[in-house]
Structure formats: C-alpha cells, structure tokens
Amino acid sequence: MKVLVTGAGGQLGRALLARVPEGAQVLGLSSRDLDITDAGAVAAIIARERPGLVLNAAAYTAVDQAESDPQRAAAVNDRGVANLIAGAEAVGARVAHVSTDFVFAGDAAHAYAPDAQTGPLGIYGATKLAGERRLRANDLCLRTAWVYAARGRNFVRTMLRLMAERAEVGVVADQIGSPTCADDLADALWRLALSGSAGVFHFTNSGVASWYDFAVAIRDEGMRAGLLAETAARVEPIATADYPTPARRPAFSVLDTRKTAAALGEAPRHWRHALIDTLERIEPDD
Template sequence: MKALITGCNGQLGRSLQATVPDGVTLVCVGSAELDLSQPDLIKPFVESVAPDIIINAAAYTAVDKAETDSDRAMAVNGTAVGALADAARSIGARFVHVSTDFVFDGGAGTPYAPDAPTSPLGVYGSTKLAGEQLAGTDSLIVRTAWVYAPVGGNFVHTMLRLMKERPEIRVVADQIGTPSYAPALASAIWKLVDVGATGIYHYTDSGAASWYDFAVAIYEEGRAAGLLDKDVTILPIATADYPTPARRPSYSVLDKGKTFAALGGPAPHWRTQLRQMIAGMQAASQ
C-alpha cells in the first residue's frame, strides 16, 4: 500500500512516519512540496503520486491568528480538505482527515460523542468543521485534542522551558480536555485504517485534565526525571485572567468509546503517556 501523508513536518506527521506499519510505502509532503492554500495544485499532485490512501495531517493550527487570517485558515482547513477528498475519490484512494475538539463549544458536561451537535466558537473550529463536511461521510475523520510529541512546539515543551526560566507560572484551570500523545494517536490512525473504519472517530489519551492539571503533572514528571532542578510555583487562573483573541471551549473531553471498541481496548491514561515522553527526553539528554 502506498500512503500519501500531508503535514509531514508536524508532530502528527512525524509520528505517522515513525509508526508506519510494515508493507506501507510512504510519500510525505509538507507545504514546500504541496501548498494546501492553493487547492488547484492538489488533484494533479495526488494523481502524480497515485496513493492508495491519503492521510491529511496538515492544518492551519494558529488558533488566535486565524481570527484575523480567516481566508488562509479556510483555504487550508476547509477547501483543501475537500480537494484532497475529491482527488482521493477520483483515483479510488481512501481519505483520512484529522480534526479537532474545537468543533464543539464546550457547553456539555459529559464527553462529546462523535455524533454530538457541533458549534465551534471561533474561526479555527469553524474551518476545521468545514473540512470535516467537505471530506464527506465516506472518509475517515479522526478528531483529537491537545496534541504533544517529543519533537515540535507544544504545551509540554513550552511548560518545561518556562519552568526552567521562571520561579512562578500561571496556567488556566477552567478549560477541561484530554492530552493526546502524538505517537499513540498515529498508531491509532493506522489501526483504524487497517480495520477499514469510515465516518467520525474520536481519539485522545484516556482521562481528563485542565491545563493546570497538565502543567502540574509536567512539573512533577520533569522534576522526577531530572529535567528540572528547582522548585516552581504553579498557580491556577481563570480563562478570564488570560484573554486571547479566540475563545476556547471550556469543556472538550471527547467520547472515545466507539474508537476504543474498534481498536480492541482503551488508550493509556494521559499521565502514563506523559511519563513515557518525559522518560524519552531524559534518556536523550544523557
């Protein structure tokens, strides 16, 4: 099987390459090879590669910037997704699209099922929802959240850096979701492909946390692993104390029951996955 992966230099793109199953030939592209903001380039490129499957791990992810850069966000997160899906259909290939918890408004008090009503709060979520709709029901859509990986810019690396630089940090405590370890997410996507899944699936690590909870865990695991060598005070704050251009859902825990049934079991807890990544960072630093 030949798989075309977009977003090859991102956290998930790298993880998809690292977890590729035996027998799969990869063609991995970034924006330099295929600019998704120019949808007219997509079909000819896909036809030249002739993949059996396309996994779209590329996205416009600058949530706050999207509020004033809506045209480019829609081009990448919406229009390009439709073009990729159409190109896949034209050559008989399968299409996989990665989406986000930001398609929900955060008003629920229980985890969001894949068929729960969507109501994005900002441009980023709206453009990602448009991408889902343009992908079509014959595609595999995997929604995820709070992605982090050993390589790339993410919350874990940002927190570790700030904890080394400052004696005190403040972290939002009233936004609840679940972290997603990119290598585990990538493995789950490959497994969903293998079982022929189509439609909408949710995948994150198991459990739930606030950003404050996640930051405290990063500190504790980082300190235990020797990546941090001093005490840091972590203070919980409200979203209102840290205003941003884009609104975030206050609760975006995803119901993964359907996905875990397809995979044959649940994902590890987010703290277990975080500990695994920290251990890898510790080993790399020695």
C-alpha cells in the same frame, strides 16, 4: 498499500512517519513539499503517486491568529481538504482526516460523542468543521485534542521551558480536556485508516485534566526525569478570564472515545502514562 501523508513536518505528521505499519508504502509531504491550498499541485501529485489512502495531518492550527486571518485558516482547513478529496476521488483513494475538539462549544456536562451537536466558538473550529463536512461516506474523520509530542511546539515543551526560566507560572484551571500524545494518536489513526473504518471517531488519551493539572504533572514528572531542577517554577491556577486571548476556547473538551476503543479492541492509555513516556524522549529545541 501506498499512502500519502500530508503535513508530514508537524508533530503528528512526524509521528505518523515514525510509526508506519508493515505493508504500507508511504510518501510524507510537509507543507514545503505540498501546499494543500494549491488545487493543481494536489491533483498533480495524487495523480502521479496514485495512493490508495491519503492521511491528512496538514492544518492551520494557530487558534488565535485565525481570528485575524480567517481567509488563510479557511484555505487550509476547509478548501485544502476539498482539494485532497478531489484528488483522491480521481484515483479511487480514501481520505483519513484529523480534526479537533474545537468543533464543539465546550458547554456539555459529559464527554462529547462523535455524533454530538457541534458549535465552534471561533474561526479555527469553524474552518475545521467545514473541512470535516467535505468528507465522503467512505472517508475517516478522527477528532482529537490537546496534542503534544517530544518535538515541536506544544504545551509540554513550552511548560518545561517556562518552568526552567521563571519562579512562577500561571496556568488556566477552568478549561477541562484530555491531553493526547501524538504517538498514540498516530497509532490509532493508522489502525483505523488501514482497517477501512469510515465516519467520525474520537481519540485522546484516557483520563481528564485541566491545563493546570497537566502543567503540575509536567513539573512533577519533568523533575523525576531530570529535565527540571528541584527549584523549578511553582504552578499557580488562574481563570480563563485572567488570561484573555483573541479566540475563545471550549471550557470542556473531553471527547468520548468508546467508539474508537471498540474498533481498536482496547482503550487508550492514561494521559499521565503517555506523558511520562514522552518526557523520556524529549529532544532539544528544533
């Protein structure tokens, strides 16, 4: 099958291109190659390439900046998806789209199922939810959370840098979720998309942590991997209120992945195992 991957320059896009299944013929396009907000450009490249599947890993992910730039966030996360769907419709292609835990309010007492009530707290989540609603019945939406990789800008790499530079790092301890390795997410997305799965699915690595728990694990495993010295920064828990940001974050972002596990025939591996594997492959700053 011919597959068009958008957002190929991001951490998930790179993981998708590095893990192409046998039999898939892939064209990866970064934001420099294709601006999905340009309806004409999207229509032209899809008409030219005629893929059977479009994997959309392109997104506006600057959560705080979105609060002051809602037009750009909506252009990418909502209307960009509409452009891809229109192009796919013209050539009979399906779309597999990646979304986020930020479509939820974060006030649940248990993991969010794919059909749980949404309620985004800010512009980023609202525009991602709007993009989801553009999808057709035969398209795939895969929500995820707390994604990181061995390359790019993400929490793991930021923590490694700060822990090497400072004596102490304060990390929020009252936001709960499930860290997700981009490689594992890419594998799940490929498998669901190529199997013809449609509708809304959730994928994260298994297990639950606060950002503080995650940071402590990064420090401990980073020292074991030789990425941090024994004198690496102490990690101190802080409250969300102690670290104000323009955008509100969901306090509880745990996603119910049982539907995905059933479709794939296996549960995701634990987030700490995925973290250890990723730390072994950390690359120099881009």
